[in-house]
Amino acid sequence: MAAVRSFSRLLTRSSLNNIAKRGYADEMNFTFAAGNQVFYNGVSVRQVDVPSFSGAFGILPKHVPTLAVLKPGVVTVIENEGGSKKYFVSSGTVTINDDSSVQVLAEEACPVDNLDISAARDVLSKAQSQLSSATTDVARAEGQIAVEVGEALVKACE
Known part of the structure; x- marks a missing residue:
């Protein structure tokens, strides 16, 4: 019952009006x-x-x-x-x-x-190389981000 009272206090008149407008x-x-x-x-x-x-x-x-x-x-x-x-x-x-x-x-x-599948595959390949040659945590994080973008590019082209 206490939880219901707490929740009802959160519902102000303005929030109820916004819910009703939706x-x-x-x-x-x-x-x-x-x-x-x-x-x-x-x-x-x-x-x-x-x-x-x-x-x-x-x-x-x-x-x-x-x-x-x-x-x-x-x-x-x-x-x-x-x-x-x-x-x-x-x-x-x-x-x-x-x-x-x-x-x-x-x-x-x-x-x-406007995307080119061969260019997207090239981006992915370079990103994978960047990730595999990374020697620091920062370089590995940047490489992983580049791979994620490259994979998404290739998927978008297919």
Whole structure:
């Protein structure tokens, strides 16, 4: 019973109002950018699927507010017209705000259609060499990160 009372104290009038406001909507305000390019800037989309270290997940309108770290992989954006676009991201963050707006900020990103499988395999090969020749903890960590990105690049191309 004490746990119920403690929980009920956490539910303030404003948090109850926010919960009550959440409902189904067909679209959400979406921003997706990287250091090299802005892909979407405050446009309305239906769904976004992102790779995260806590597991890949889909974002629909009225998603619960969330902050997540992107892992190397493919972000898929399903536009209102029903078409989808895929982008490779090396890393970054995903923010889902209380107003259901979504921001994906990537360290680096490019359309999957622009990737070259042979170049991706070359990146992976060099990263594996870097990892195998690493002699310090820092070099091993950097090599492991490079391998993860290389593996995700190759997978995105296939």
